[in-house]
Amino acid sequence: MSGINFKRQISDSVDNAVERAIKALAAEGFGIMTRIDMHAKIKEKTGKDIVPTVILGACNPNLAYEAYHANPDVASLLPCNAVVREIAPGTISLEYAAPSGMMRILGDAKLTALAAEADTRIRRALDNT
Numbered sequence: 441m442s443g444i445n446f447k448r449q450i451s452d453s454v455d456n457a458v459e460r461a462i463k464a465l466a467a468e469g470f471g472i473m474t475r476i477d478m479h480a481k482i483k484e485k486t487g488k489d490i491v492p493t494v495i496l497g498a499c500n501p502n503l504a505y506e507a508y509h510a511n512p513d514v515a516s517l518l519p520c521n522a523v524v525r526e527i528a529p530g531t532i533s534l535e536y537a538a539p540s541g542m543m544r545i546l547g548d549a550k551l552t553a554l555a556a557e558a559d560t561r562i563r564r565a566l567d568n569t
Contacts, residue, residue: 444541
């Protein structure tokens with residue numbers, strides 16, 4: 441962990457890894473609010489290529505509700521991103537935002553403490569992807 445995310449590598453295709461990530465996050469109470477196929481957007485907007493990279497905006501509504509009521513400024517840090525990135529053919533990097541790392545940005549100890557539950561769930565989702 442870098443402080444802001446949890447990472448691991450798996451052997452799979454991007455498409456399968458995205459589906460695995462969605463299922464693992466759902467099992468921990470996270471729904472997918474957004475999906476950005478970053479490689480496609482970069483190609484569309486700049487004509488340049490990057491490796492296949494998909495960003496999933498994941499949110500656990502109950503945890504988000506608690507965080508928002510503790511400090512509404514948290515809205516600028518939601519949802520949590522889960523990145524699925526091909527680093528070599530058949531090798532995928534999974535990079536899931538660490539909620540506590542994001543909450544530390546606001547300097548709010550209460551939010552950071554609340555994020556511990558989200559960290560646990562995100563780590564489990566990562567382990568099960």
